[in-house]
Amino acid sequence: MSRYRAVIYDIDGTILNTLNMNMYPLMRIIKEETGQDWTFDRVLRLRRIRA
Known part of the structure; x- marks a missing residue:
């Protein structure tokens, strides 16, 4: 069994935008909890809301 020499952890989306x-999955949770069908664009706007 070989050992890993390094681990790449991409926290800011520079390698892969997740x-x-x-x-x-968030759209599905909203549907299950509220019964509302949100569009992708509407859910995406949530990331711009500051607490």
């Missing part, structure tokens, strides 16, 4: 991949 933001869009995470929006579809």
Whole structure:
């Protein structure tokens, strides 16, 4: 069994943009919890909301 020499961890999306991949599960959760069908663009706008 070989050992890993390095691990690449991409936290800011420079190698792989996973933001869009995470929006579809969020759309499903919104549907299950509220019964509302949100569009991809509407869910994507949530990332611009500041707490």
